[in-house]
Amino acid sequence: MPNASAAKQAAGTAAADLVESGMTLGLGTGSTTACALEALGTRIQNDGLDIVGVPTSFAAERLANQHDIPLTTLDDVPRLDLALDGADEVDPEGRLIKGRGAAHTREKVVAHAAERFVVLIDPSKPVDELGHAFPLPIEIVPMALGPVQRLIEQLGGHPELRMGAAKDGPVISDQGLWIVDAHLDGITDPEALNRTLNDQPGILDHGLFLDLATDILCGEANGSVTHTVV
Numbered sequence: 001m002p003n004a005s006a007a008k009q010a011a012g013t014a015a016a017d018l019v020e021s022g023m024t025l026g027l028g029t030g031s032t033t034a035c036a037l038e039a040l041g042t043r044i045q046n047d048g049l050d051i052v053g054v055p056t057s058f059a060a061e062r063l064a065n066q067h068d069i070p071l072t073t074l075d076d077v078p079r080l081d082l083a084l085d086g087a088d089e090v091d092p093e094g095r096l097i098k099g100r101g102a103a104h105t106r107e108k109v110v111a112h113a114a115e116r117f118v119v120l121i122d123p124s125k126p127v128d129e130l131g132h133a134f135p136l137p138i139e140i141v142p143m144a145l146g147p148v149q150r151l152i153e154q155l156g157g158h159p160e161l162r163m164g165a166a167k168d169g170p171v172i173s174d175q176g177l178w179i180v181d182a183h184l185d186g187i188t189d190p191e192a193l194n195r196t197l198n199d200q201p202g203i204l205d206h207g208l209f210l211d212l213a214t215d216i217l218c219g220e221a222n223g224s225v226t227h228t229v230v
């Protein structure tokens with residue numbers, strides 16, 4: 001992946017090194033996980049690594065195909081050995097914000113099905129408190145836009161319907177739904193917000209990932225990687 005930073009490459013390579021033949025994998029979405037998929041493709045080609053993966057998005061599916069990574073679904077493989085994925089923010093307790101690429105709903109399904117959920121980041125991702133650097137992505141049924149926007153305002157935040165860069169109108173997720181980015185200026189109680197959002201009709205899922213990460217691999221620009229077990 002020539003455009004990825006050295007830090008992302010380091011995290012991606014370290015993640016691929018955790019993989020053993022016979023494993024079932026969750027294949028995450030984003031630029032950091034793309035480095036891991038490329039490294040896995042190289043191991044398949046050079047070492048005959050025997051794996052099968054469940055992709056978390058159409059983008060991940062296409063990348064996996066490019067790297068000759070065999071694919072399956074959670075219909076056929078109920079548990080995964082390892083899920084590899086990126087994050088937008090990681091707090092000191094290993095709680096995450098994900099979904100800058102609007103893939104968080106499938107990513108959460110896959111992470112939840114995995115024995116280990118390995119999060120690949122670079123030094124720009126660790127934060128003291130979630131929700132300052134990135135808004136919280138919320139995938140919604142389009143007709144629930146008004147109620148969800150009002151909920152975010154009641155929570156003291158600012159909702160923004162995500163608009164397409166390459167098309168007019170809202171970004172459409174892989175599920176055909178819309179994304180509202182909740183600008184919250186800090187999430188002081190992620191567990192309470194998680195419960196509130198999970199209780200709101202019309203929300204399919206949101207980008208708070210709590211109690212899911214088991215390992216954080218943080219790549220550095222010099223090629224070293226810090227492995228934190230959560």
Ligand SMILES: O=C[C@H](O)[C@H](O)[C@H](O)COP(=O)(O)O
Nearest residue numbers: 030031032086099101102103
């Ligand atoms: O929807 C996108 C995903 O949650 C990504 O895993 C996340 O945004 C991190 O992406 P990147 O590795 O490109 O920073």
